[in-house]
Amino acid sequence: MDGTLVDTEPYWMVAETELVESFGGVWTHADCMLMVGSGLWASAAILQDRGVDMDADAIVHWLTDRVQAQLAEHGVPWRPGARELLAELKDAGIPMALVTMSVERMARQIADLIDFAAFETIVAGDMVTHSKPHPEAYLAAAAFLGVEPAHCIAVEDSAPGVAAAVAAGAVVIGVPHLIELPESVHYTLWPTLSGRTVAGLSELFGQRRRAAHRIHIPVHTGTTTDEGAATA
Known part of the structure; x- marks a missing residue:
């Protein structure tokens, strides 16, 4: 968040x-x-x-x-492209979870200030035992959405957040804000969410999954499903 x-x-x-x-x-x-x-x-x-x-x-x-x-x-100071991407994901029927180390009451305040119901669930810092970079929060979000973590895309801006999402087994996009993120085979870096679309997320998801299999990056496969999810 x-x-x-x-x-x-x-x-x-x-x-x-x-x-x-x-x-x-x-x-x-x-x-x-x-x-x-x-x-x-x-x-x-x-x-x-x-x-x-x-x-x-x-x-x-x-x-x-x-x-x-x-x-x-x-008011809510949106990051570039964030609200637009949330709206497109919502219109496409893709379930989303908000995963944050802020406490639940603040996460709900921000979610309530969005002019549509963006998230199926919120996993906040006071709802988990271990904070990021531990994967607990992302694993909990995927479980609530009813999908395997490997079928999710996680979007993060910080090193602890990226580490948590990678450890959970999600396809991870790092969008650095205040602190640079290093290049890594484990995630994709985007400079901004501005101009990003559902089609672009779907294309990246396929690319990352294929690359993970080629270089033997472990992913949580679990049960097969055509459904996907997005977490942030």
């Missing part, structure tokens, strides 16, 4: 800076970059190391409240 569909990272940076400074600390842009793609409870540990004298749950709730307040004030 954050950085892939919506550009909420600046909102998180504001919240983190305000929180650290309220305890007399200094929070830099480099510190902000450490948090991109991480689970909120892992991020809370970093903030505690910078002097925030609150327990992890309190930090997560404070940050989420602050980001939600900014969303209410400024």
